[in-house]
Amino acid sequence: MTQDTIDTTADNAWRRRDPGAAVLEVENLHVEFRTRDGVAKAVNGVTFDLQPGETLAILGESGSGKSVTAQAIMGILDTPPGYVTQGSVRFRGTDLLTLPEKERRRYRGEKIAMIFQDALSSLNPVYSVGFQIGEMFRVHRGASRADAKIKAIELMDRVHIPAARQRVNDFPHQFSGGMRQRIMIAIALSLDPDIIIADEPTTALDVTVQAQVMQLLADLQAESKMGLILITHDLGVVADVADKISVMYAGSLIEQAPSLDLYANPAHPYTERLLAAIPRVDLKGQELYTIKGIPPNLTDIPAGCAFHPRCPYAQPICSEKVPPLEDVSGDRRSACHFWKEVLDGSLQIR
C-alpha cells in the first residue's frame, strides 16, 4: 500500500519520507587516494538515497568526486591507491561495502550496472558487439551461445539500433559514437538491474546524439522502473531527465534538491554560480561568466567551506567552520552558512 502512495504522489521527486523503500542508500561515504604526494580526500561524507524508478543526477566539475562515488558504489575503485575509509552503501538494506568480493560481484551487472563515458574504449575491440551483449547472459545466466545471441539482438532492438539482426556480428569500431553508447546501454540493461549508474554517458557524443541517448535512457527507465544515477558536469543534460540533483564540490555534497527547484532557485552560492555560467542565447555577444579561481587540490582542501576562496559572498565564518548540510525545506538541503540569504537573494557580492 505504501508503494502505491509513493508512486501516485504528485510530488514524486523527493521521497526521503519513506527511506525503507529506497533501492540504494549511500551514507557518509568517504573515499581517499593514498598517493605519493599525500592523501587526496576524493569523497568526504556523501549521503544520498535513490528510490525505484527515480533519476538522481550527481553534478560536479572534474575532480569533485562524482565518478569516484560511482566507483565506490560499484566496488571498482582502484585499490591501491583508492580506499573507502568510512560509510556504507546499502542496496535494499544490504551493505555492499562489507560483503566479500565474491558475493559483491553478483550485484554487479545483476543489480547495479554501469555505463561509461567513452563507449568505444569501454567495448572490447576483439569481440563482436553481439558477443559482448550476450556475454552477460552466458556468464550470469549460463545461456548457450545461440540463446545469448538471440537475446543480444532483442536488446539491440530495444535500444533502437537499426538492423540489429544484420549488425549483431559487427565489431565496436564499425559503429558510430551514439550507436556504441546504445550498445553499452544494452549491455547494462541486459540483466534488468535495479539501478543503472551512468558516468557521463553523453560527454563523448555530439549534442543531437546526446539528446537521443538521454531520451533513450529516460524511456528505458520509465519502462523498467529502475533507478538511474546520472553523473555529469553538464547542467543542460540533467535538466530534462533528473528528478533530483545532488551537487558535489571538492568531494562533498553541497546541495540536494528536486531539479526544478534547483534550477529555479539555488540554495548554495556554488550552484548559483554554476547556473550563471550557462551560456544564454539572449546574452549573445557578452563575455561568458566563469567562476573565478580553480577547484581545490584534494590533498589540501581549504578549511571551513571548501568553496569559500571562490565564493563571492564569503564571510569570515566561511573559512573557519565547515557548513553542515542543513534541511532547507522538506525535500532539499544545502551546505552553506547563508543558504537563507542565497535563496532570497539578499546577499551582497563582496
Place this chain on the structure above:
Amino acid sequence: MPEPSPTKPPLQDLKPLPQDVGVAAPVGTGAPERIGKPRSLWSDAWHDLRRNPTFIVSALLILFLIVVAVFPSLFTGTDPKFCVLAESNKGGVPGHPFGFDRQGCDIYSRVIYGARASVAVGILVTTGVVLIGGVIGALAAFYAGATDSVLSRVTDVFFAIPLLLGAIVFLQSFPFRNILTVSAAIMIFGWPIVARVMRGAVISVKEADFVTAARALGASDMRILRRHILPNAIAPVIVVATISLGLFIVLEATLSFLGIGLPSSTVSWGGDINDAQSSLRSAPHVLLYPSVALSITVLAFMLLGDAVRDALDPKLR
C-alpha cells in the same frame, strides 16, 4: 499535478525509427555504410597477410619443412643411417645428389631426416616458452604489487643467465639427451623473453576502459584476464614467439654442434655440421648442405615473424 512531470518534456521527434534504416535515417543514428563483412583484428591481420609476399613465401617454406619433418620418407628412400665408409666425403652422384659425408652416409637423406629434430625442437620450445612465459608475465602484470615484484625478479634472474650457457650447464648435468631434454633445457632459460613482452602487453591493456567495464558488469578476475585482457595482449607475444622459433632452432643446432645437444644417434643438422668441420678443407660440400638447410629454415621463421608483426601492429602501417 500532471502525471508526466514538467521536467520531462516529450522528445518524440528525436526518437530513432528502427524501421527507417538507410533512407533518411535520423541524424547520427543511421547505420554507417557497411564495408564488407565484420572484421576482427585477426581477420584483418589475415586479410593483410594473404597479400604479403614475404608471408606467402615464408609460410610455404615452413609448410614444406613441416611436411618434410613429419614424412621424411616421402622425399628420400635412402636410410640416413646406412653408411658405406668407402664412399666417405665423395661428391654428388646420381641417386645421391648431395654426395656423402665422412662416414659415407647419404647427405641428402640426412638433410631431409635432420629437419625433424630442428622443427620438433623449435615448435616444442616455442610452445613451452609461450606457456611458461605467458602465464608468468600475465599474472605478474595483472596482479601487480608483490606478485609482480616476485615474478619479475625471478624473470630477471633467468633473463640474466645467457641462454646458451644455461642450456649447456643444464644438459651437462643430465644423464641422457633427446629432443625432449634439449627442448626442456632451452625452454627453462628461454621463457623470460616472452614473460617480459607479455607483462608489458597486459599492463597496457589492463588500464583499458573495457576492463573496468567488464569488472563493473560482474566479471571475475580470471574471466577478465582470460577473455578480455589476453586476446588484446597476445599479438606481440605471437610476434616474439615466431621470431624466437628460428632462434631456438639455431640454439639446438649450436648445442648439437658443441656435442652436448642431441646425441649422434639422432640425425640433426647441428650434429652433421659438427661432423663436417673436420673435413672442411677437403670436402666443403659436407658442411654446405646442412648449413644451407638450417639457414633457410631460420630465415623462413624470421620472415614469418616479420610479416606477422606487420600485420598485427597497426602502428607500423
